[in-house]
Amino acid sequence: MREYTEKKETCGTICLKYLLFIFNFFFWLAGGAVMAVGTWTLAEKSDYISLLSSSTYSATAYILVVAGVVVMVTGILGCCATFKERRNLLRVVRLWVSLGVLSLPGDLIPLVSSVQLSMELKQNLKNTMTQKYRKEGEESVTNAVDKLQQEFKCCGSNNYTDWADSVWIRSSEASGRKVPDSCCKTITDLCGRRDHPSNIYKENxxxxxxxxxxxxxxxxxxxxxxxxxxxQIFGMIFTCCLYRSLKPEPY
Incomplete structure (x- = not known):
C-alpha cells in the first residue's frame, strides 16, 4: 500500500480535521476524568457497600471505569487517525465511538438504581446492622456501621432504639452497652452504656x-x-464527516 504524494484538501476538510483533532484531545482528557471518578468511588466511597444487599452501587463505579478507558482509547485513536488522515483508522475510531454510544443504557443505570437502593436500604439496613454488627466474619459490616454512625452523626437505622434488637447488644460481649460506642458524640470505652441525648446521637x-x-x-x-x-454522539458525527471527506487509500 502506498501513500498519496499529493492531497488536495478543501478549506472545510482542513477545518474539520483540526476541529476533530482538538475534539479528540479533550475527549481523551474527559475519559481520564471519568475513569478517575470511577476509581475514586471504588477507593474512597465504597465503605458502605457491605451494608447493601446488592452490588448495584459498586457496579456503577466499575461501569464508569470501563467507560473511561474506552473513551481514552477512542481519543488516542481519534487523534492518530485525524493527524495521519487514514480512513482505515477512522473506521476503527467510528466503531469504538459507536460502542460508546451503545453504552448509554449503562450510563443510565445510576439514575434508575437510586430508586432501587432507596427501597433496599429501607428493607435491609436495620436487619444488617442488628444481625451482623460485631459478628465473626462480618468485620466489613462492623467497620462500615461504626464509620457510618460517626461520619453522619447518627445512631441506628431509624433511631437509637433499633439497637435494642441487636444480637450483639443483647449478648454479654456488649458489657452492658445500650448502643455501640460509635453512637457517642465523644467516643470513649463503654460510652455506649449511657443513652442520654447529651452522650449519643439519640434521635438521628x-x-x-x-x-x-x-x-x-x-x-x-x-x-x-x-x-x-x-x-460520543458528536464525536461519531465528526468522525463520519471527516471519513467521507477523505479520499480512499490506494492499494
Whole structure:
C-alpha cells in the first residue's frame, strides 16, 4: 500500500480535521476524568457497600471505569487517525465511538438504581446492622456501621432504639452497652452504656442520611456518564464527516 504524494484538501476538510483533532484531545482528557471518578468511588466511597444487599452501587463505579478507558482509547485513536488522515483508522475510531454510544443504557443505570437502593436500604439496613454488627466474619459490616454512625452523626437505622434488637447488644460481649460506642458524640470505652441525648446521637437515624449520600453520589456518576455518551454522539458525527471527506487509500 502506498501513500498519496499529493492531497488536495478543501478549506472545510482542513477545518474539520483540526476541529476533530482538538475534539479528540479533550475527549481523551474527559475519559481520564471519568475513569478517575470511577476509581475514586471504588477507593474512597465504597465503605458502605457491605451494608447493601446488592452490588448495584459498586457496579456503577466499575461501569464508569470501563467507560473511561474506552473513551481514552477512542481519543488516542481519534487523534492518530485525524493527524495521519487514514480512513482505515477512522473506521476503527467510528466503531469504538459507536460502542460508546451503545453504552448509554449503562450510563443510565445510576439514575434508575437510586430508586432501587432507596427501597433496599429501607428493607435491609436495620436487619444488617442488628444481625451482623460485631459478628465473626462480618468485620466489613462492623467497620462500615461504626464509620457510618460517626461520619453522619447518627445512631441506628431509624433511631437509637433499633439497637435494642441487636444480637450483639443483647449478648454479654456488649458489657452492658445500650448502643455501640460509635453512637457517642465523644467516643470513649463503654460510652455506649449511657443513652442520654447529651452522650449519643439519640434521635438521628442513619437510613435517611445514607440514602441521601448514595443518591447524590449516583446522580453525579449518572450525570458524568450521560455527558460522555452525548459527547460520543458528536464525536461519531465528526468522525463520519471527516471519513467521507477523505479520499480512499490506494492499494
Amino acid at each position: 437515624g442513619c437510613i435517611t442520611k445514607l440514602e441521601n449520600f448514595i443518591q447524590e453520589h449516583l446522580k453525579i456518576i449518572g450525570a458524568v456518564g450521560i455527558s460522555i455518551a452525548c459527547v
